Amino acid sequence: MYTVKERKIALEKLLSNLKRYENEMHEALQKDFKKPVFESMVSETSYILNDLKYTLKNLNSWAKPKRVFPSLLNFPSSDYIYSEPYGKVLIISPWNYPIQLAFSPLIAAVAAGNSVTLKPSELTPNCAAIISKIVRETFDVKQVVVVTGDYTIAQDLLSKRWDYIFFTGSVPVGKIVAEAAAKHLTPITLELGGKSPCIVDETADLKLAAKRIAWGKLFNAGQTCIAPDYLMVHARVKETFVSLLIQEIEKALGENPEISEDFARIINLKNWKRQVGLLENQKLLYGGVTNEVDFYVSPTLVDEPKLESPVMQEEIFGPILPVLTYTTKGELYQILSSYEKPLAFYFFSNDKKFQEEVLAKFSFGGGCINDTVSHFSNKNLPFGGVGHSGMGSYHGKLGFDTFSHQKSIVKKSNLIDMPFRYAPYKGKYNLVKQILKWL
Numbered sequence: 001m002y003t004v005k006e007r008k009i010a011l012e013k014l015l016s017n018l019k020r021y022e023n024e025m026h027e028a029l030q031k032d033f034k035k036p037v038f039e040s041m042v043s044e045t046s047y048i049l050n051d052l053k054y055t056l057k058n059l060n061s062w063a064k065p066k067r068v069f070p071s072l073l074n075f076p077s078s079d080y081i082y083s084e085p086y087g088k089v090l091i092i093s094p095w096n097y098p099i100q101l102a103f104s105p106l107i108a109a110v111a112a113g114n115s116v117t118l119k120p121s122e123l124t125p126n127c128a129a130i131i132s133k134i135v136r137e138t139f140d141v142k143q144v145v146v147v148t149g150d151y152t153i154a155q156d157l158l159s160k161r162w163d164y165i166f167f168t169g170s171v172p173v174g175k176i177v178a179e180a181a182a183k184h185l186t187p188i189t190l191e192l193g194g195k196s197p198c199i200v201d202e203t204a205d206l207k208l209a210a211k212r213i214a215w216g217k218l219f220n221a222g223q224t225c226i227a228p229d230y231l232m233v234h235a236r237v238k239e240t241f242v243s244l245l246i247q248e249i250e251k252a253l254g255e256n257p258e259i260s261e262d263f264a265r266i267i268n269l270k271n272w273k274r275q276v277g278l279l280e281n282q283k284l285l286y287g288g289v290t291n292e293v294d295f296y297v298s299p300t301l302v303d304e305p306k307l308e309s310p311v312m313q314e315e316i317f318g319p320i321l322p323v324l325t326y327t328t329k330g331e332l333y334q335i336l337s338s339y340e341k342p343l344a345f346y347f348f349s350n351d352k353k354f355q356e357e358v359l360a361k362f363s364f365g366g367g368c369i370n371d372t373v374s375h376f377s378n379k380n381l382p383f384g385g386v387g388h389s390g391m392g393s394y395h396g397k398l399g400f401d402t403f404s405h406q407k408s409i410v411k412k413s414n415l416i417d418m419p420f421r422y423a424p425y426k427g428k429y430n431l432v433k434q435i436l437k438w439l
Contacts, residue, residue, distance in 0.1 A: 002085070002113045007110055028129070032098070032125070033267050048104055065082045070410070079409070082408075082409055084405050091116060091166045092166070098120060106144065113404075118144065119154055120146065122148065123267055162186050164187050166191075167189070169191075188391070189390075192225070192388065193225040195339050196364075199233075200349075201234050201354065204349050205370070210244035212372055214252060214299075215248075218249065225344075229342070231323045231324065258289065271318070272292065276290050278320055287299050298319065302320060341385070344367050347367070347369055
């Protein structure tokens, strides 16, 4: 168990090394899947630097025992919640945001006083190498260690007993992690995904909606767990909206996004082939250009795909965006209800009553009204899924709490000892029952 002082010393050193190697992290992201430097800065390096600074600023307060109002049954007493580390934590991070989604939970776990084993994704080897280098130069090996390798290494790690497991990745692998954790009753956080819908009704600001949807979908070439997965557009505005969406795509990336420095690539051949497969037998409104040489898939709009087709059954995780239409709430709700609870949910509308109706009707991890993705950036909002999109949440203080066991402590005074709870109980029933009514 590490003291708060020891945690802060280690995290201050991490802050220094993250600043020192920021450019190398950008280079690693570029080498692994041509991630634009701007996107790398916004969503990876600056994100974790700000996360770490915020944690250091607030750690003393978060770690301090919290006094809570005592129960009259324990009078007189002082009652507290102590945040204690779970112990040995395993963090398995993904490839799509390999820097952020490795260091962000790591920072929270270390802040909470745990020792951490971090397994970065083998699909981003350059990022895994710089992560490993930074950790080696920052932490004692007993506090944090990085283990690299393929899925067999992850399987071996999962076979061991941990005090907490934090996993970010796909739903199928999340089920494997949950099964492994269940063998030891290990608590877990699963940050998964799903098919996150994006609705555009006839009252929306269509031009602004198109701009914000294009940005949220194409950031990191759509390889974002909270990217809009499919569009539900009111039939009355579909033609106008699609035209505006194409304009915004070309305004951002040009008529040929393949030569744009602002558009990433699909991570590897396997995932590229899956993206190409999703386009088979589909009617396209825009795009559809692919290039195996550098795993390029252009921003692509698919027109009214069948719900049973792979593009509407799988989480897309790429720059392909199906466009479906609806005319009534009943049609809209029927399609939305046919999927598992998504990680994110986006609704573009100026009808406030309709907004609240949709928010009340559907369960999802988090989302936005009249925007996409931006809820992720607020440290005061929990980030996590529900149902098949995950369990547990983190960010800011919630991250510290995720990696902490909340231990309840009653410090009872010896000055007075109320006799009501002790046997014999004869003659106490009515009196105690009246007392309990007021608690």
